[in-house]
Amino acid sequence: MKDKYKIAVIGLGYVGLPLAKSFSKHFHTIGYDINHDLIDNLKSKKSKSLNFTKKPSDLIDSNVYIVAVPTPVKKDKIPDLSFIESATTLISNYINQNDIVIYESTVYPGVTEEFCVPIIEDITNFKLNIDFFCGYSPERINPGDTTKSVEDIIKVTSGSNKATAEKIDNIYKKIIKAGTYKASSIKVAEASKIIENVQRDVNIALMNEFAMIFDKLSLPTKDILEAAKTKWNFLDFKPGLVGGHCIGVDPYYLIHKSKKSGFLPNLMNTSRETNNYIPEFISKKLNSIFEQNEKNISKTDVLILGYTFKENCDDIRNSKVLDIETKLTDYGYNVDIYDPLLKNNNKIIKDPFKSNKKYDGIILAVSHNDFYKYTEDDFNKISKENLVLLDIKEVYSFATWKF
Numbered sequence: 001m002k003d004k005y006k007i008a009v010i011g012l013g014y015v016g017l018p019l020a021k022s023f024s025k026h027f028h029t030i031g032y033d034i035n036h037d038l039i040d041n042l043k044s045k046k047s048k049s050l051n052f053t054k055k056p057s058d059l060i061d062s063n064v065y066i067v068a069v070p071t072p073v074k075k076d077k078i079p080d081l082s083f084i085e086s087a088t089t090l091i092s093n094y095i096n097q098n099d100i101v102i103y104e105s106t107v108y109p110g111v112t113e114e115f116c117v118p119i120i121e122d123i124t125n126f127k128l129n130i131d132f133f134c135g136y137s138p139e140r141i142n143p144g145d146t147t148k149s150v151e152d153i154i155k156v157t158s159g160s161n162k163a164t165a166e167k168i169d170n171i172y173k174k175i176i177k178a179g180t181y182k183a184s185s186i187k188v189a190e191a192s193k194i195i196e197n198v199q200r201d202v203n204i205a206l207m208n209e210f211a212m213i214f215d216k217l218s219l220p221t222k223d224i225l226e227a228a229k230t231k232w233n234f235l236d237f238k239p240g241l242v243g244g245h246c247i248g249v250d251p252y253y254l255i256h257k258s259k260k261s262g263f264l265p266n267l268m269n270t271s272r273e274t275n276n277y278i279p280e281f282i283s284k285k286l287n288s289i290f291e292q293n294e295k296n297i298s299k300t301d302v303l304i305l306g307y308t309f310k311e312n313c314d315d316i317r318n319s320k321v322l323d324i325e326t327k328l329t330d331y332g333y334n335v336d337i338y339d340p341l342l343k344n345n346n347k348i349i350k351d352p353f354k355s356n357k358k359y360d361g362i363i364l365a366v367s368h369n370d371f372y373k374y375t376e377d378d379f380n381k382i383s384k385e386n387l388v389l390l391d392i393k394e395v396y397s398f399a400t401w402k403f
Contacts, residue, residue: 005171008032008062010087012042012052014315015104015139016068018150022175023066024050032059060094064171067091068104068139070245077252079108081115088116092123095132102135102168106250108194108257109187112136113160134160135168136186138193143244144313154178158189197250198268203237204247205271208278211239211403215285222394222402239403240392241320241365242275243309248318279323285401286361286390287331293388295360297332303352303359303382306366307339311393314341321365340370358384367393 005027009020012033020031030051033039039054051058059065069083084105091101101120103112112135117128126132140153155176159165169182183189211221221239228234242248251268258265290300309319316322321337328335336349336359352359353374359382364371376398379387391399 005064006030006062007064007066007171008059008091010059010065010067010091011069011083011105012038013068013070014143015141016066017042018141019066019068019104019139020050021047022150026174027064027171030058030062032056056090056094059091062094063096063098064100064102065091065095066102066104071105071107071249071253072245073249073252077255079253079256081107081111084111084116085119088119089123092120095120095124095126097126097131098133100133100135100164100168102137104137104139106138106193106197106246106253107190108253109191110257112186112190117160129161129164133164133167134186135164136189137168137172138189140193140196143315144310151175151177155180156183156189156192157181158183158186160186191254194250194254197246198254200237201242201247201251201275202267202271203235204240204242205274207237207239208242208274212281215403220402238394239278241278241309241324243318243320244315245309245317248275248309248320276320279320280327282324282363282365282390282392282403283327283331286328286363286388289388289390289400290361300332300360301334301336301357301384302328303362304335304337305339305362305364305371306368307337307342307345307348308366308368311367312341312369316342316345324363324365339366339368341368352382353378355382358382360384361388361390363390363392364395364399365392367395371395 007023007027007029009016009031012020012031016031020029023029030053032053036054039052042052067084067087069087071084072080074080103116117134120132121127128134135158137155137157141150142148155172157169157172157180159168165182169180172180183192214221214224229236251272255265255268304321304325307319307321308314308316325335325337337347338352339348342348362379372395379389387400389396389399390401392403394402
């Protein structure tokens with residue numbers, strides 16, 4: 001028997017869709033998205049326990065609205081709240097008294113109560129904690145991770161008052177096998193999500209700085225990190241490209257809020273600058289190798305392996321491989337990109353290991369499982385002369401250069 005709550009999930013991306021599927025096992029659930037093709041595709045699969053819609057009016061019978069829409073940054077790295085604003089405006093036309101609105105989108109502390117709630121109050125003439133209630137439960141989905149579903153990851157919850165916090169926590173307890181953690185306030189829950197990714201960004205920036213120092217000293221970064229890891233409290237972070245929708249974006253939300261409050265977060269800013277510089281560093285490294293070999297840049301062909309923002313995932317959002325391609329193209333190189341996980345992307349070439357084309361240089365940018373099968377002979381066969389292989393991910397022992 002379904003419980004009394006009727007849940008509407010707004011936004012059916014990598015967060016909203018698995019969330020809706022999990023909730024539909026316990027509650028009447030409807031999933032809404034503005035992507036009509038996506039909805040048509042989901043409807044064709046005929047889920048008995050979950051309805052999908054592209055019609056906003058179908059949301060009117062819901063009493064719990066969960067917003068899981070993108071929160072990117074603009075070109076100037078200022079938070080782009082347009083998606084969350086549109087979603088909030090949408091549901092404000094359908095919520096009724098005593099309904100609950102829960103946000104899962106990553107935001108800086110204060111967005112739920114200071115940005116979203118006023119929109120709802122203005123459109124509905126309702127008052128928070130009198131006519132409707134709010135909560136925040138940050139998403140913790142890890143794209144490409146097949147070992148942990150939404151149900152297997154501890155969920156932070158919060159509410160606009162104690163009673164609402166308890167209700168929201170109980171709603172999520174229905175689907176989260178790993179358990180929940182009830183934060184003391186909505187702002188605490190919002191801040192906790194941000195710092196999860198800021199912490200990783202700062203630590204990876206430190207590893208990247210180590211890697212660039214050790215490159216200057218002609219020392220193997222991987223060997224140094226392996227040695228350091230023998231101490232029990234050394235944190236196991238690795239250098240590399242930092243893209244995607246979380247680590248490469250979320251810090252800007254807290255940086256923005258911090259600046260607004262009058263505090264300049266220098267460490268976070270520097271970490272972002274360091275991580276954003278890595279594509280240029282990689283491009284310059286390849287360029288210096290070619291210069292030493294006196295290559296004619298205009299006739300030099302480069303192959304990049306991997307285009308997604310992380311391994312074994314088909315997500316290309318904010319991929320820093322694009323930055324490497326742009327830098328190399330600006331230098332004048334002819335660049336091809338191969339990614340076996342991307343079948344319908346016009347930037348991606350067919351399998352180069354089954355082609356007659358040969359390359360002056362190759363960069364392994366993303367360590368998809370598919371790439372581990374290639375041998376030194378495989379690379380030599382697609383190389384024009386001596387193999388020039390830059391390995392950002394430390395996959396190949398025979399690489400010319402490793403990050």
